[in-house]
Structure formats: structure tokens, C-alpha cells
Amino acid sequence: xxxxxxxxxxxxxxxxxxxxxxxxxxxxxxxxxxxxxxxxxxxxxxxxxxxxxxxxxxxxxxxxxxxxxxxxxxxxxxxxxxxxxxxxxxxxxxxxxxxxxxxxxxxxxxxxxxxxxxxxxxxxxxxxxxxxxxxxxxxxxxxxxxxxxxxxxxxxxxxxxxxxxxxxxxxxxxxxxxxxxxxxxxxxxxxxxxxxxxxxxxxxxxxxxxxxxxxxxxxxxxxxxxxxxxxxxxxxxxxxxxxxxxxxxxxxxxxxxxxxxxxxxxxxxxxxxxxxxxxxxxxxxxxxxxxxxxxxxxxxxxxxxxxxxxxxxxxxxxxxxxxxxxxxxxxxxxxxxxxxxxxxxxxxxxxxxxxxxxxxxxxxxxxxxxxxxxxxxxxxxxxxxxxxxxxxxxxxxxxxxxxxxxxxxxxxxxxxxxxxxxxxxxxxxxxxx
Numbered sequence: 175x176x177x178x179x180x181x182x183x184x185x186x187x188x189x190x191x192x193x194x195x196x197x198x199x200x201x202x203x204x205x206x207x208x209x210x211x212x213x214x215x216x217x218x219x220x221x222x223x224x225x226x227x228x229x230x231x232x233x234x235x236x237x238x239x240x241x242x243x244x245x246x247x248x249x250x251x252x253x254x255x256x257x258x259x260x261x262x263x264x265x266x267x268x269x270x271x272x273x274x275x276x277x278x279x280x281x282x283x284x285x286x287x288x289x290x291x292x293x294x295x296x297x298x299x300x301x302x303x304x305x306x307x308x309x310x311x312x313x314x315x316x317x318x319x320x321x322x323x324x325x326x327x328x329x330x331x332x333x334x335x336x337x338x339x340x341x342x343x344x345x346x347x348x349x350x351x352x353x354x355x356x357x358x359x360x361x362x363x364x365x366x367x368x369x370x371x372x373x374x375x376x377x378x379x380x381x382x383x384x385x386x387x388x389x390x391x392x393x394x395x396x397x398x399x400x401x402x403x404x405x406x407x408x409x410x411x412x413x414x415x416x417x418x419x420x421x422x423x424x425x426x427x428x429x430x431x432x433x434x435x436x437x438x439x440x441x442x443x444x445x446x447x448x449x450x451x452x453x454x455x456x457x458x459x460x461x462x463x464x465x466x467x468x469x470x471x472x473x474x475x476x477x478x479x480x481x482x483x484x485x486x487x488x489x490x491x492x493x494x495x496x497x498x499x500x501x502x503x504x505x506x507x508x509x510x511x512x513x514x515x516x517x518x519x520x521x522x523x524x525x526x527x528x529x530x531x532x533x534x535x536x537x538x539x540x541x542x543x544x545x546x547x548x549x550x551x552x553x554x555x556x557x558x559x560x561x562x563x564x565x566x567x568x569x570x571x572x573x574x575x576x577x578x579x580x581x582x583x584x585x586x587x588x589x590x591x592x593x594x595x596x597x598x599x600x601x602x603x604x605x606x607x
Contacts, residue, residue: 196512198277198487204513206280209589212580216597223283223593226276227252227260227294232322234300236314238307246302246315250323252332253279253295256599259330260296261286261537263337263366264344266315267486270299274487281508282537285530287592289569291541296332298323304339316344320351327352329362329548335540336366336412338486342378346371362547365540374543376558377536382416383559384535384566385482385506389421391570392502392527392584404441404478406430406500410449410459413506413533414484418446426480432473433459433485439476440465474498483510484533490515498524505529520583528585530592531566531573538565 203224210217234246249272252260262282275297283295300319304312326332336345345364349371352363367373376383390400403426407414410433418428427443435458438444444464452462460467474497481498483489484506490498495511495518503519504527505511511519511526519526539562546552553561577587 196488198274198509199280201488201509201512202277202280205585205589206593208513209582209586209593212582212586212590213593213597216594216601219597219600220593222256222597222600223254223280226279227255228326229272229276230323230326231272232319234315234319234322236311236318238311246300246319248298248300248319248322249275250298250326250332251275251279251296252326253297254283254596254600255294256596256603257287257294258292259294259328260326260332261291261293261335261540262296262298263335263536264298264300264319264340264348265337266300266302266304266312266339266344268301268303270301275299277487278508281530283596284589284592285534286537287595288530288573288588289534289538289565290595291537293333293537293541296334297337298334299337312344313347316347317351320348321355324352324355327363329360329544333362333540333544334364335536338411341412342366342368342373345373362544365543365547366536367543372543372547372552374539374546374558375553375555376562377539377543378412379416380539380562381413381506381533381536382418382484383420383562384538385413385417385484385504385532386420386424387535387563387566388527388532388570389417389480389482389502389504390424391567391574392504392525395570395574396502396525401425402427403480404429405480405482406432406473406476406478407506408432408473408481408483408489408510409485409507410453411484413536414482415446415450415453417482417484417506419450422446429478430465430473430476431459432470434470436460437468437470437473438462438465439468439472441477480504482506485510488512490519492518495519495522495524498522501525503527505532508533516583516585526583526585528588530588531569531584534569535562535566538562 229251232248234248278297286293345367361372430439480502481500487509490511492514495515573587
């Protein structure tokens with residue numbers, strides 16, 4: 175047996191973490207490995223970030239409207255809880271896997287540390303295409319999933335929130351299911367709830383608004399402004415659609431939008447409110463007459479100043495990165511850029527504002543909601559907006575200063591800050607027993 179394999183055996187193998195190259199978890203590990211040389215004595219604890227604290231895979235059986243029984247696979251992962259309870263969304267998506275959810279939980283660990291929230295990282299998913307279920311079936315699915323993961327969640331253990339294909343109604347069902355099992359209302363077990371159930375003003379638009387704020391911040395740092403900038407947006411949901419609204423209102427031109435339905439391109443600028451209204455009616459962006467319909471892949475060739483990927487992970491691969499015709503990428507999605515693509519973008523001189531900073535607006539306002547729920551004292555919109563901007567811009571400035579001081583990318587700077595904070599907590603807490 176060689177020395178490497180003997181060392182691996184002594185430290186413990188993790189067979190369930192053995193993944194294919196290019197998978198979301200493998201991408202997360204590569205991002206961690208890239209900053210270990212900058213962690214000093216804390217690098218001793220770096221293996222902590224490469225191993226989820228715990229992972230749960232559950233069967234989610236429900237009775238469909240036609241009386242038949244269907245089974246779906248559910249996941250909940252706690253990546254790291256050194257800095258506080260796990261925090262992260264729940265998504266319903268037909269392609270979700272444990273590998274993906276582990277990566278998403280890892281990115282939440284870093285994100286919460288970058289913006290200095292007292293949370294660790296968690297994430298959940300059910301492998302289902304929600305478009306194929308009725309509203310009643312979605313409720314049964316949500317409640318059964320909540321029941322199956324109830325041992326992992328709680329207001330001081332793990333606080334889920336909305337993510338891809340979930341929303342405030344999903345969180346209401348989760349909260350009610352948890353409350354029913356515990357015999358009393360527990361507002362703070364989830365965030366992103368309806369206002370009437372203790373949700374926070376500003377939560378729905380928080381992630382998109384955060385993308386807008388960080389876009390403005392990076393332009394200021396580069397000595398530029400948003401006025402007249404041409405922006406291409408991938409994903410036109412709760413993140414991309416809202417970010418596009420804020421950006422257009424502030425003087426930018428949205429010249430291209432892509433979603434699962436296709437792509438709309440208009441060099442003169444797309445009327446974002448009209449496109450959103452069209453999507454509400456048709457559930458897609460094609461045939462809007464607000465620009466030229468194009469294939470989804472055509473987005474990467476659009477001539478623009480800024481690209482906002484706000485769909486799902488691993489959308490910008492090395493080949494896509496070689497085609498992009500923008501000088502700034504602001505990541506609205508989680509993990510949209512692969513490590514190989516990061517290298518291509520860096521070689522081309524394209525600035526990337528990483529997901530763990532750019533899309534942190536949602537978890538920041540989720541933190542506000544969690545705090546408000548515990549105190550039963552709710553803030554008005556100006557206070558939420560002011561606190562969100564203050565936290566996000568302070569975090570951006572810290573990342574930018576680290577980027578300048580160390581001479582690394584903005585992603586590298588964010589990971590240096592985030593990893594340091596997580597590993598400092600791990601070191602100070604020590605190991606028990």
C-alpha cells in the first residue's frame with residue numbers, strides 16, 4: 175500500500191463523496207482547495223469544509239389526485255454548523271441529487287460567513303418536476319417531506335427557506351406541518367413565509383435586489399456606473415426577473431433574457447415589466463413581441479456589458495466562458511460557473527462577482543425574518559432595505575479589499591474571508607470528546 179492510500183485510510187474514507195469530475199460537489203471542493211494556501215495555520219482544519227456534517231436521504235410517498243401512490247426522493251444536508259444553525263433553501267427540481275444538495279449546502283456555509291451572519295450552511299431538495307403536480311399534490315408532497323426531515327430542522331437547528339420552484343406558500347405548509355407536530359406555532363422554523371404568518375417585508379425581492387446592489391458596487395469599484403449598461407440575464411424568475419427590474423429602473427438596458435423556454439434579444443432594450451407580465455400569462459418568454467426570439471444558447475453570444483446568470487448551477491462551462499462577450503459577470507444563481515470556466519474568464523480579463531456574495535440578499539433578509547420572529551417585533555420596509563444594503567455593501571468592500579491585498583479574484587477573496595471565519599469558529603470550539 176502506498177503512503178497516500180495509507181494516509182487516506184487512517185483519516186477515513188468517504189465513499190459517498192466519491193464523485194465524477196465536474197459535478198457540483200467536485201466544483202465546490204476545487205474552490206476550497208484553491209484558497210487553502212491563503213489560510214495559514216487554519217489550513218489544519220480545512221478538511222472540515224470537505225465533509226458535510228450530516229446528510230439525510232428520505233423517501234417521500236404521497237397519494238396523487240387519481241388515488242395512486244407516488245414516491246419521490248428527498249434530501250436535507252447540513253454542511254457546517256460551527257458558526258450557528260444550518261440555513262439554506264429547499265428546492266423542488268427533477269434533476270436534484272445528493273451531490274448537488276451537498277454542494278449547495280457548502281456554498282451556503284461560505285455565503286453566510288462572507289456576509290457574517292450567525293448561520294452555518296444547509297440545503298434541501300425533492301427530486302420532482304412540480305409542474306406535473308396539482309396544488310393539492312404539491313401540498314401533500316411538502317408536508318410529507320417536512321415530516322420526513324423534521325429531526326433535522328428547528329429554529330435553533332436548521333431553518334429552511336424558498337429556493338428553485340418553492341415559494342412563500344411552500345414555507346407556510348412547512349411551518350404548519352412542523353407546528354402541528356410540536357403542538358404550537360413555531361414561526362422561526364422557516365423563513366420566506368407569507369407576511370401574514372410572520373414573513374419579513376422585502377424577502378421576496380431580496381435576492382434580486384442584492385444582485386442589483388452588488389452590480390452597482392462592482393461598477394463603482396471599477397470607476398464606472400450603471401447608466402446605459404447593457405445587461406444579459408439568464409433565468410427570469412424570482413432572482414433574474416427582479417434583478418432586471420431594479421437594473422432597468424436604475425438606467426441599465428436589459429438586452430437579452432433567457433429562461434427554460436428560450437431567449438429574447440433586443441439591443442434597444444427589453445421592457446422588463448411587460449415581459450414579466452407576458453410570462454405570468456404564458457409561463458414563458460417566447461412570442462412576447464418585445465424582441466427577437468432566439469435559441470437558449472444564443473444568450474452567450476449577445477454583445478453586452480454585464481451578464482447575470484440567475485438559473486441553476488454549472489451553466490457557464492469553459493466552452494461557454496470562451497464565448498461570453500461581457501466584461502463583468504454577476505452570479506445570481508448558486509454555483510453557475512465551473513472552476514475551469516473561472517480560469518477562462520480570468521484569462522480573458524472578465525470580472526466575476528461570485529454567488530456567495532452577489533446573491534446573498536435573500537439569506538440576509540431571511541436572517542432579518544428569523545430575528546423578527548424570535549422577538550415578535552417586525553420592521554418596516556425602509557429599515558429592511560437599509561439594513562440589507564449596509565450588510566451587503568460592507569461585505570462587498572471586505573471582499574474587494576481582500577482581492578486587492580492578496581491579488582486574487584473576487585471569488586478567491588470571498589472564499590478566503592468565508593473559510594477563515596468558519597475555520598476560526600471550528601478551531602475555537604475545539605473537538606469533543
